[in-house]
Every structure is written in C-alpha cells, then in structure tokens.
Amino acid sequence: MSGHGTPIPMTSHPCGPLNGQAEVPGDKSISHRSLILGAMCIGETVVTGLLEGEDVLATAQAMRDFGAEVTRDDDGTWHVHGVGVGGFAEPETVVDCGNAGTGVRLIMGAMATSPITATFTGDASLNSRPMARVTDPLALFGTQAVGRTDGRLPMTIVGAREPVPVRYTVPMPSAQVKSAVLLAGLNAPGETVVIEKEATRDHTERMLEGFGAEIRVEETEEGRAITLKGRPELQPQVIAVPRDPSSAAFPVCAALIVPGSDVLVPGIGLNPTRAGLFDTLREMGADLTYENERVEGGEPVADLRARFSPNMKGIEVPPDRAASMIDEYPILSVVAANATGDTVMRGVKELRVKESDRIEAMARGLRANGVAVEDGEDWWIVKGCGAGNVAGGANAPVETFLDHRIAMSFLCLGMASQAPVVLDDGGPVATSFPIFEPLMAGLGADIRREG
Structure with missing residues (x-):
C-alpha cells in the first residue's frame, strides 16, 4: 500500500519522437524556501511560479499551522503574510509534511529556536528517513527532539x-542540514556559522540575503x-520561482534517448550548485544546448534544448559533482543504460537515505529490464546497452518504493526500451511533478494508467 493512497500502476510504452516545448513546474527547493522565509517576515511576500506539488503544498499548510497566513489567487499567485523571525505560534495539531524531506527538515530548523513545541509526521516513506542529521545540530542551540x-x-x-x-561543520554534503541550521540561527543572538567541506546548493544563502539577512x-x-547574524528583521519579497532543473531532467533525458526527439525546456534555473547533471550529459556526448541565457531574481536561467543523441558514451562522473546533482542520479542511470560503455558513479552514499534507497531501487529495476548494474555502499556502475538496446519488459512491475524520482526515471526508460516498462505505483510522481503525465503525453510519450 502506498503512503499517498491507493497505488496507481502505470505502463510506459515505447514511443515515437518526443517533440515540442516542455514547461516544467517551478523549482521545488526555491518554492519551499519562499514559503518558509515569507512566513518569517513581517508583511506580505508574493510568489509566482510556485511548484504546486504535494511536497510544497504540505509546507504551505505547515506555515499556516505555525501562524502565517498563506493564500493562493486563482491565477496561481501565492501570498504569505508572515509573523516575523521568532514569531511562530505553536501548532494546534500534528504537522503533516507528507513526503517532503526538504520541507520537514527546513521547518524543524525554522521553529527550533522559538519557545514552542511541535510534533511532525509524514507518509510511510518520510517516516522511515533519518532526522538525527538535523536534530543533532539543532540540539546545539538548546532544542530538544523526541522521536522513534x-x-x-x-x-x-x-x-x-x-x-x-x-558553529557547526556539516559532516556530509547536505543542503538540507546546512539550511536547517541557518534557519535556526535566524532567531539566535550573535553569529551562527555553518561550515561545509563540499559546496551544496546555495538557494538558502542567496534567499536569506535577498530577504535582508546579514550573511x-x-x-x-x-x-x-x-x-549569519541572528535576529534580523527580514523584508518581504516578490519572488518569481524559476523552473526546476530536477524536474527538467526528465523531459531532457527522455529526449536524449528517444529517436528523432527535439525538446525545448524553457526558463530552467541553472544555479551552478544544481547543474551537475547537464554538465555530465554533455560530457557523455549529449546534444544539449543552452539558449537565451539570462539572470532572473539573482539566479542564472536558460532555455534547454535536448535532441536525440545515439552516440553517448559512458563516463566516470567526478565524485565532487555529486552534491550538485544528487537527485538526478536515477534519471542519469537511465541515460547511461542507453549509452555505450560503463557509467561510473562514486561518492553517492547520500542516495541511500533519500525517499528510498535509490541505488538499490534503480539497480533492481534496471536489472529486471535487461541492464547490467554493479553497486556498493557508496558507488554504482551502469553498463550501457547502447541506443535502442534496452530490453524492457520485466516479468514483474518495477517497485518504485514511494519515490517520485524512481517512478519518473523508469517511465522515461520505457519510452526508449524495446518492450514496455511497468511500474507498481506511479502515484508518488504528484509529490514533485503533478503535471508529468500530461506534459510528457503532449510531447509524444505513451504512458498509461492500469486498472
């Protein structure tokens, strides 16, 4: 049984060329932070382009639970009337964050230095994920946590x-941990210092500066x-959320592996701490170009054009690139399956504590569909079959483990395989990419709900 409700089996059939424009949703990381930081201002923050997936909607409801007024206009514009730094009210009910690992960890940080108590829960997947990586540094502020x-x-x-x-040194590359500590530091006196040995996505730092924090x-x-200097008076903002590079990865990668495809994905955020996948694809020989490069809201943005690339080669992905593409390794493995030679991915143990153990989930599903995979605790290797040579047609449905990125990756695999790829449950896709099915269908994909 899925944590989101009744399972939704899906089948992705081999399809003709994918063509057209793919307008993917807003960036999930920036959407979460827009709501949380907006709730920590005095006054109204206005947000356009917000990702309206289940994860972000859970964060919006959580901000209401903590006393902020969060509303949506009919045209999709969101308004957050904040309560100020340290102004959160104590929630009257348990705060349900659904599947949102980013949401729950950032919200814990944001409320950790206010004299209130809150209980957090989520779906089956979120409730299985480790939270000590956040609660341990929050304890240094004087926060207490009691969980399972x-x-x-x-x-x-x-x-x-x-x-x-x-003053805290993050022991693993994690933007969530870094961000939780910085958000907690907002309501602590003096200066809070976070040190990271490897740079991770820097949306929190950029947005804190934009909201007027001294950082x-x-x-x-x-x-x-x-x-970060504590106890600033954050200033409300008008935010246009760029489109999510992690969501863009799916139509981009599908276009690279489906013969004859030519897909334009407009307005994608290309923050250097998020663009590792696109650098990797180009190194593999992908026909992927940036058009109309520009800066919007302090973030680099461009239109991405992806064309079928039958001659991609496997490479060894630099381990120091992992932090900039950690969510994209599942879909990269699908591209790797359609390339020639081995694609080696190291320094990726963080994948084992995401919504699922993503190394195990992808390895099992790829093997079942005719792709050889080797894996260890901190690495995996996909042995490419070459363009058009992935068999598909597994004897049993691929298990998605309540993980939206696993589900979308295997749906993309089915578009270029010799036989259909069947999923046990595609429902979790709605957590981050609620328009995935109609968007891909509009490009030419053949994804069917079963039952």
Whole structure:
C-alpha cells in the first residue's frame, strides 16, 4: 500500500519522437524556501511560479499551522503574510509534511529556536528517513527532539527558550542540514556559522540575503564558511520561482534517448550548485544546448534544448559533482543504460537515505529490464546497452518504493526500451511533478494508467 493512497500502476510504452516545448513546474527547493522565509517576515511576500506539488503544498499548510497566513489567487499567485523571525505560534495539531524531506527538515530548523513545541509526521516513506542529521545540530542551540528509534518520525521538537548561536561543520554534503541550521540561527543572538567541506546548493544563502539577512560566505581552510547574524528583521519579497532543473531532467533525458526527439525546456534555473547533471550529459556526448541565457531574481536561467543523441558514451562522473546533482542520479542511470560503455558513479552514499534507497531501487529495476548494474555502499556502475538496446519488459512491475524520482526515471526508460516498462505505483510522481503525465503525453510519450 502506498503512503499517498491507493497505488496507481502505470505502463510506459515505447514511443515515437518526443517533440515540442516542455514547461516544467517551478523549482521545488526555491518554492519551499519562499514559503518558509515569507512566513518569517513581517508583511506580505508574493510568489509566482510556485511548484504546486504535494511536497510544497504540505509546507504551505505547515506555515499556516505555525501562524502565517498563506493564500493562493486563482491565477496561481501565492501570498504569505508572515509573523516575523521568532514569531511562530505553536501548532494546534500534528504537522503533516507528507513526503517532503526538504520541507520537514527546513521547518524543524525554522521553529527550533522559538519557545514552542511541535510534533511532525509524514507518509510511510518520510517516516522511515533519518532526522538525527538535523536534530543533532539543532540540539546545539538548546532544542530538544523526541522521536522513534534511530531518530525517525513522528517526532516532537521542543524549541529552545534561550537559544545560543552555534558553529557547526556539516559532516556530509547536505543542503538540507546546512539550511536547517541557518534557519535556526535566524532567531539566535550573535553569529551562527555553518561550515561545509563540499559546496551544496546555495538557494538558502542567496534567499536569506535577498530577504535582508546579514550573511557572508567565505572560503577557509576548514571549508566553505557561512556566517549569519541572528535576529534580523527580514523584508518581504516578490519572488518569481524559476523552473526546476530536477524536474527538467526528465523531459531532457527522455529526449536524449528517444529517436528523432527535439525538446525545448524553457526558463530552467541553472544555479551552478544544481547543474551537475547537464554538465555530465554533455560530457557523455549529449546534444544539449543552452539558449537565451539570462539572470532572473539573482539566479542564472536558460532555455534547454535536448535532441536525440545515439552516440553517448559512458563516463566516470567526478565524485565532487555529486552534491550538485544528487537527485538526478536515477534519471542519469537511465541515460547511461542507453549509452555505450560503463557509467561510473562514486561518492553517492547520500542516495541511500533519500525517499528510498535509490541505488538499490534503480539497480533492481534496471536489472529486471535487461541492464547490467554493479553497486556498493557508496558507488554504482551502469553498463550501457547502447541506443535502442534496452530490453524492457520485466516479468514483474518495477517497485518504485514511494519515490517520485524512481517512478519518473523508469517511465522515461520505457519510452526508449524495446518492450514496455511497468511500474507498481506511479502515484508518488504528484509529490514533485503533478503535471508529468500530461506534459510528457503532449510531447509524444505513451504512458498509461492500469486498472
């Protein structure tokens, strides 16, 4: 049984060329942060282009639970009337974050230094994911957390009544952990310092500066040091959310592997801490070009054009690129299956604690559909079949493990395989990409709901 409700089996059939324009939803990372930071201002923040997937809608409801007024106009414009830094009210009910790992971890950070108590839960997938990586550094502020074994949800967070600033080195590359500590530091006196040994997506730092926080970033011997001055008066903003590069990855990669395809994906955010997949695809020989490059809202943006690329070669992906494309390894493995030679991915143990164990989930599904895979704790290798040579037609439906990116990756695999690819449950796609099915159908894909 799926955590989102009744399972929705889907079958992706081999299809003709994918052609047209793919207008993917707004960036999920920026959407979460827009709502949370808007709730921590005094006044009205206006957001356009917000991703209206289940994950972000859960964050919007959570901000209401904490006392902010969050509304949506009929034209899709969102309004957040905030309560100010340290102004969160204590929720009257359990805060349900659904499948949103980013949402719950950032919200925990945002409320951790306010003198309130909140209990968090989520769906079956979220409730199986580790939270100690966030609650451990939050404890340094004086926050208390009580959850299930191994620090899992449901969990109650008791905010620090007299928070102290902290200096914290993030032990693993994680934008979620970094961001949770920075958001907690907003309501702590003095300066909170976060040090990361490997740079991760920097939307939180950019947006904190945009909202008026005093923040500086320096390269030091210890690593990338981010210093935030506590208790600012954040200023409400007007935010146009760029389109999500992680969502763009699916129509882009599908176009690269389906013969005759030519797809334009407009207005994609190309923050350097998020663009690792596109760099990797180009190194593999993908016909992927950037058009109309520009800057919008402090973020680099471009239109991406992807064309069928039958001569892609497997490569070794640099391990230091993992942080900039951690969510894209599942769909990269689908491209790798249609390339020639081995694609080697190392330094990717973070994939094992996402919505699912993504290395295990992809390895099992690819093997079942005729693709050889080798894997270890921190690495995996996809042995490419060459363009058009993925068999598909597994004897049993591919298990998606309540993971939206696993589901969309295998739906893309089916578009270019010799036989259809069947999924046990495509429902989780709605958490991040609610228009995936009609968008891909508009390009020429043949995805069918079964039953």
